[in-house]
Amino acid sequence: MLKLIKKKSQLLTLALSILLTPLFHSCDNEPVDQTILRDSDGDGVIDSIDNCINFMNPDQADEDNDGIGDVCDDSADTDEDGVPDNIDNCPNVSNADQTDTDGNGVGDICEGTSDAPLYPCEGGMAGPYPCNDYDLMAHVPVSVLANTMGTPEGSDIWGWTDPSTGKEYALVATTNSTAFVDVTDPLNPVFLGRLDTSAGTNFWRDVKVYNNHAFIVADGVGPHGMQVFDLTRLRDVTSPPVNFTSDALYSEFGSAHNIVINEDSGYAYAVGTTRSGPFSGGPLFINIQNPTNPVGEGGFAGYAHDAQVVTYDGPDADYIGREILIGSNENEVVIADVTDKSNPITISTIDYDNIGYTHQGWFTEDMNYFILGDETDEMGFGNNTRTIVFNFSDLDNPSFHVDYFGPTPAIDHNGYVKGNTYYQASYTAGLRMIDISSIAAGTLTESGYFDTYPESNSTSFHGAWSVYPYFASGNIIVSDIERGLFIIRKSE
Template identity: 50%
Template sequence: FRTSLQNAVRGSGAGTAVGGASNVAVAGAPGVGASGLAYVLERGDYGWESVQILGDQTGLMAITGGEVTCEDNSAAGYDCEGVDLVAFLPVHEVGGGAGTGVKVNDIWGWTDETTGREYVLLGRPDGTSFIDITDPYNPAYLGNLAMTEGSRANTWRDVKVYMDHAYIVADGAGDHGVQVFDLTQLRDVTGAPVEFEETAHYDGIASAHNIVINEETGFAYSVGNSMGGEVCGGGYHIINIQEPANPTFAGCWGHEGTGRAGTGYSHDAQCVVYRGPDTDYTGREICIGGNETAISIADLTDKAAPVGISSASYPNVAYTHQGWLSEDHRFLYVNDEIDEIQGVERTRTLVWDVTDLDEPVLVKEHMGESASSDHNLYVRDNFMYQSNYASGLRVLDITDPANPREVGYFDTTPGLSNGPGYSGSWSNYPYFKSGTIAVSSVGEGLFLLRKRQIDT
């Protein structure tokens, strides 16, 4: 997202901002990682955004070779409860180096159904790292897929998976497009780490904040599109990926009246084949977007004629960021990325009853244990896994879906206060069959964690 200079500086963990010109600023971030970073900020159409990251990140050491149990709320110096540390690889051991590569961002996972091996796909400002975590105590960095030639490094990179292929986008990156990477290449890597090349490329968009994939239907949706191509008002640029290495344009739609510009800009979304209680939409492809100013619920079954079902805002909206459905599609859990910065006193999760998709109802504003900003959350079974920046991974029991209850945590940045801002855990991937939870932490690197058995 883009924001005010004050929020950008505060969110980066910066202590000072130096203006070199009216449209450029440098924010020092001594609290990011072990060495500190400097963010070069540029004023764009929608506020200030980070365009370059400067510094070195070599102070943290890997933790491998065996699980570190969380005892007395600590594991290897990291604050925790109910979550054990399986392994840790710092940024400089997963492809990050000096300059723009000194932090990580988004994360996803892939399980090779042929071999049973598990892999982490980890975004960085200038590329994507691939890590074999089949032996979670000794993760192995296999190599890097560099950003598209001619694009520029930037804060945001996102990756999702369909039929053994990864689809990668980057925001504010110029002419980046969608990189397609055949993940089966990871089976036979020798001489790691290696430099990979993309398998195919889709140029229907230039930059995008995120890519959403419905693995049941074989459609991808790039969202937050900008800087060229068919941007769709920042909404859903629909891509047919049923032939994984031959993506083709399938449609374009934005939920008018949502987003800061009113064009349907979507920051992130989840698209599912609907199996919830609203029988009007059974079997339809439903997408739920975090659209800056509201949640958006839409029927995208017909790619040529998507239909907006409903949208809804809420008190003290600041930036509707991302959300995830409960597995029975009855409830939706949503985070607002900058409401804590703008005065909401504790981490807030918005709980929506979406039994009737035409009329979503906000049933609870769950307040967390700290004031940290929330970023990405995912649901598996009766647990919600939240990446809440400075307070790290938070695990919530949602057996009572309208009343989440925190039952565990792992703080990836114990040296920082758990206040609002954008240092710490960016995202997590809790879907590996092994139970390993992969967590990215912006200035630190890759954490592999395991939640203990929790009685619900």
Template identity: 55%
Template sequence: MKKNLLSPLLSIICILFCNCSRDDTSGNEQIIEMTNQGVIPCENGIAAGKYPCKGYDFVSHITLEQMNAETGNDSWGWTDPVTNKEYALIGLDNGTAFIDISIPESPRYIGKLPTATVSSSWRDVKVYNNTAFIVSEAKGHGLQVFDLTKLRNAGEATTFTADVHYTDFGSAHNIVINPLSGYAYVVGAKNLNGSQALYNGGPLFINIQNPLVPKNEGGYAEKAYSHDAQVITYNGPDPGYIGKEILIGSNENELAIVDITDKSNPIAISTISYAQVGYTHQGWFTEDMKYFLLGDELDETREGFNTRTIIFNMEDLDVPQEHMMFTGTTSAIDHNGYVKGNLFYLANYQAGMRVIDISDIANKNIAEIGFFDTFPTSNAADFKGAWNVYPFFKSGNIVISDINSGFILVRKKMIKI
């Protein structure tokens, strides 16, 4: 009885003073809400009546049909620095969708930037300086550059046009951006007619410091095709590379570490591989840059593993070492993974999003602590389900882009008081 009397007062206090949530920069978010506000909690291992879950609640969903698309793929996020509204950018077979999630339980589909040429199952989008940069494996697609501030005053189901269509390359598998340097790195690129890989599929260097005037500054071809990469301004434990711009390329059968500070003279630092390589796919540094967590996309199907993450010690970039392997709880294929604080968020295809605690990674002690399975019918090793997860919003909202289901928004389970 006393709890019922206090609840309205607590709700008012929350609205006035705490905005119902906080972001813990350690990556271990604790979201406190006084009222449900439409979020469907994960209870007894299920959310919204169908999604297996642990520790993460269902917030909202926009289907592929609502976005007039056949399949989903990549995703990223943007927070408007003027309005503080959050937006999800969802890659689709026929374009890139923009979703206003400032009211997370009632997301608004603003519209779509159609593909530059033809539809493709592969699209990748990143954000720099309030601008989206989009590539695709569609033949002749090039780079679409889109001013995200247009979303502030847009209606619903708008068809947008790119501000710039950069065509110094055609198709590409991925784009990586280092926000500290203002450079974009396009990997797995071909020429406009698709007949030839550019720089052997290695990274192209594009200066985007003026986002609407991208400049070609060459590329790097000494190593093999790069499927994905992370590029950082190094501030880790190896004193010889402090302040350098370092690329870690996931190059099909190995990691390649390259100093790309001088775009006219990239310098190979080292390479490292590992046992039973399937396909070296994508990885991400821990925030202290001591460790690199790598996903292999084909080892589950070729070698019969459960989901496997290979972790490298990067304290000496000249001599990286394998640190440990982490095996997940299902046979599902791992795809893209990102580190925020002490948590590793993994898009795990048919197993959905998995969340792994890496706070004791130095002692080889990491563990899965939560998940939200967007593909409820199976955890098999197949290319369906969660393609990407974007965990970097300060609000704690987490975007999952699903090949079969479209856009799904989740957040860490609420603690009700």
């Protein structure tokens, strides 16, 4: 030990003599190099000679003599907080400060010793993320969620609440797999495992839930089909993460852009399938009442990029109890009665000004209005984020109601309604919360936001892909292309 101290002292003296030389330069008119001796990790070894600059290792142990301290050799960092897993007191949840109030070796954020969010929204920022009235509870990077093959990115997201336990789970789609994360404790999410793709890597993977099963499709990868996964298997995971296999694979189609489910009827609708197929990419009707034995029952001609299907309970008495499909079909919105799967009927269609790409939309809860996002109008026409609202009180005669323009030029993607809030994933502008309580009067107002992509609000395809706002807990899960899963909650 004495030899080690003497060696460190000699090294420190040498470093001082080298680094301080510019301070005593005799040329009065030359700028002085104010070199600072840093010890970033506070272990008594200055950075210039420290073999592991960011983590305390005063003994400088280097068993394999590779010039990198042992503490930095084992540098896997699951939560990407800058602290390697082997010394992180909470390796699955970002906590760069390593706060451990009771000194038991487990970080406060993993013990639940505080109800405070990971980053409260204060002064317009939640840690590194711009915000308004929404706190960051936790973040799980896409590098954790996805299979390591290629350069994975995030795509769709959905949620499942276990009816037996009340636990809440995030189902996060990525370019090469679908991840399952227990988010019951939003401060301490647990990555349980993933289900790998059934056919290749792609940028569009979508997932929905019915009867405790996940249904997963992918676009642009040929024979993928529809994977079916029994979510109750997540109850039995004791040593995560697990590499899961599917419980069924429906292969009557290959590629599909999205999967839509009416949980009231037990039907799934695969949309955006092959344009050369029997329904030209229109919705395929799949009976999933027995989830692991899906049965095809026809389809509806005409390419649909996305859709919502409901058992109608709105203001138009002519269609009460009917199964109604609202298709976002590239250049128009189509309203169809799909109750009789052998004889689907178009009720009406509607378009609008400055069409870029009719992408996705959602009913208000009273079904009076349909809120639509056009994915490329910001690019084509130079407007800020535009949200189009239609009056659907008469399904035979839908009409344009109002345009809402957001505060940024970002592209809107997926949006969902819960109560009087429209939750809009807006790529580079993150998640935007829009108050629709005065929608009848033509007034929509942004009530909050959480920006998962702080680099910019540019008109480009980065950032927040989708959102699931339906957990009873009030926690909201967001999928981000580059950054993975965010769990946020409205500020108290």
